[in-house]
Amino acid sequence: MSVIRHPSTLDRASLKPRILHIGFGAFARAHPMVYLQEGIETAGGTWGVVAARLNSGVEDLDRLAEADHLYHVAEADGDQTQLREIGVLCGTCHPARDGADALPALIASGDLSVILLTITEKGYCTSGGALDLTHPGIRADLEGAEAPRTAIGVLVAGLARRRAAGQGGLTILSCDNQPANGRLTRRAVVGFARAQDPELAAWIEGTVRFPSSMVDRIVPAMTDSSRAEVAEALGRDDANAILCEPFRQWVVEDDFAGEAPPFAAGGALLVPDVEPFEDMKLRLLNGAHTTLAWAGQLLGYETVAEAMTDVPLCAAVRRLMLAEQAPTLDLPAGVDVADYAEDLLARFTNTRLHHRLDQIATDTSNKMPQRLFAPVEQSITAGRPWPVAAVAIACWVTGLQRLAPIADPRQEALRAAAASDRPVAGVLAVPGVIPPTLAHSSEFESEVTAAYDRIEAQGLSSVLSALMEAT
Template sequence: MLSVDLLPEGTVLPKYDRSALHKRIVHFGFGAFHRSHQAVCTDILAAEQHSDWGYCECEINPANTGELIKALRQQDLLYSVTEKADSGLKTRVVGVIKEALYRHGDGIEKIIDAMCQPDVAIVSATVTEKGYCYQPATGELNLDNPAIKHDLANPEQPDSLPGIILAAIKRRRALGLPPFSVMSCDNMPENGRVTRNVVIQLAEQQDQALADYIRSHITFPSTMVDRIVPAMTPEAFEELSGKLGCSDPVGVECEPFFQWVIEDNFVSGRPAWEKAGAELVADVLPFEEMKLRMLNGSHSLLAYLGYLAGYEHISDCMDDPYYLKAARSLMLDEQAPTLSTKNVDLVAYADSLIARYQNRAIKHRTYQIATDGTQKLPQRWLDSIRWHLARGSDFTLLALGVASWMRFVGGVDEQGKTIVINDPLHEQLAQLVNSSAEGDERVAALLSLRAVFGDDLPDNSLFRERVSHYYQKLLTAGAKETVRQVIG
């Protein structure tokens, strides 16, 4: 258990009056990224600007047993964030959490009630792309999602994030409470628009007047978030305990770099996050596209090709000169031309990303980045591919990326070992893989996922040919040699 008395000298502690904080933000998804990103920014405000904005943390994933929330409660709602660089460590104890709830212990009703407290002005989320129950190819609500089907049949006992948010909006409206803003902090282009879509479209299935109210009164600011935060493993926790002088089951490690770009569109106020390093802007989309395509897009390329090659971490990929060159070339030659970002030195941005990937103190596993691929491909690669197809320009590495994803979801690595596929569409993927022969037939089968590839890409002969070509190369030459041939 975390003990502030045992922490090393130099640890930043919450010396502000925690009792003066108010639960103004309800956040869904108490994962490692939120703990090291938005919560840290808000903690800096409390410490340096006397902000009284506090969090109620909520965990609603049905598969989550609440161990993290229970551990947080046992240590007075405190946890540590340790920034790791090759040059050393810097630890901060975050104290802005006022309450922590989880569905299996506290129930959805108590979570909805927390959202209906008068002080709540923002509902935020880091639940990964799959938590929004949307179609990645279109950004629309997926009415076939099992959680959405449940919510349509049981609107007063919702299961999904959109359903829970909708239930709280409906109740606050009935109680005459002011509206809140809903802020997604997940890696989706125009994540505010996606969140608005799924909530309003779910409302339209239940109550048109409620849908109209949301359009008029609820805002959905978009955000761009950036910080490399590896998943904590038992080995990482053991190493962290040695450095802290005590255990912290809620502790998290991250890189020193931090970026948060926020659309300034809050209906009932917000913290002054710009005083703690965030950027408040009128339009987040150019920043989102830059990060999703250059950082996340190259991360996914390295994840699939790296995992297939036996590289466990992103920093291991950077030790391979061909992989390093492939990542940089993807960023600058195939992703940068597609961007609408203005007045940004994209070469300097690419070089900064490579430097961050080379940080060996951060053990960012390729397998972790490779999860949930069906939710990530559209915004990281496929929109860029469409841009190149429309202009007749080169998309070699993007096509290789799609082929590497297909090779990965085949479920067997180059050494013949089973790959456990962690993806919301894993059952469909397994069915397509098992019912198709290796080679061009496998590629055609996976391209039939219209929810991922849309109606256009599967019918584009050039796209199919390029992906099939590199898929075959991966089968015959392997990932390392294929990258060497493409880059060399």
């Protein structure tokens, strides 16, 4: 195996805490930090990052501090590994270790300019595209008996201090897989502030920017095997290292409150409108991933690469992308969706990535709306068939019955519904699962029910083979 090393060339002593990254996990290490590393190496700058977690993860941050905030990203494919040393971190912060006051104080500091978020879909505490004021965490933060615990509460607490200190606005940039994630973040933050202090909400609306972004890089959870691979390539252990695929993409709305970090110099694409790229990624890559996650587990596979060896399942995923999802997209000139889909299929076969299907399947009820339900709704309106999506949704219902519990904010209600006499109708009726327009579509429920019945009667392998034959 060949190894190509890219040691950091940053003047780390010059870095200032100009970026705060909340939710600093594996994806943050392997994606935005790589762009920033290469951007500073290319264009210069003092853009140091403070890595923060809110709940778990104190030990992870401690390990980074013990390593002088240096770590490696191993980009692995075939017989080659590229090792990138990342040196953009200049500190870490966790309320449980550093006190509840630490993050709001950092947000109010004069050096800070950008806040990055990778807090997962549920971290925004939204419902129906707005802040969920009934969310227990949001209610507790608004009551104010204790320091805020949710990301939204922490952000607003910091922005309140920033305003009081006479500092200017900043940029809050979401890197989570949600449609229009910038607008959603803005609604959540402003909604919380409005419930607490309308004048603060008006200040946020006038001075804080919330650009949307689309991120793409497959970053599996680290395993003993992947840690051993990195150690072999590096020649020593790195407890903070991440192994991921070589491919990466970041499309960012060019809407910053002040100077933008050198993300573009590191390879990011700054554009006026992220939505077309976002829809392509959510529907093709993420929609395929959700399909593989549930169908693959039902067929006995553990990873994406293993599931892609199943010829009927692989054919179904290709058909989902090109025949069902692609026609729902409105893409800029020059974007070849067929090439993009074929590249995705090749990426999915990367055996160096142990991308577990049960990891992808977490929080499915939050992911289904943008990955499968929205394009299905467009297909129904246009009169186009959507047989693979129907099977994918039916696999979710079947998996809720047959597979071990997988983390989901609605898990208890979903599993109870899947165990009822009418499992498909029951799961689709769980509050917040499907959009109101689909809830009134008789075609939607009947097609998913028919797919579920075929899986029950014939077995999933036979159903997938029939789909392949009908292509």
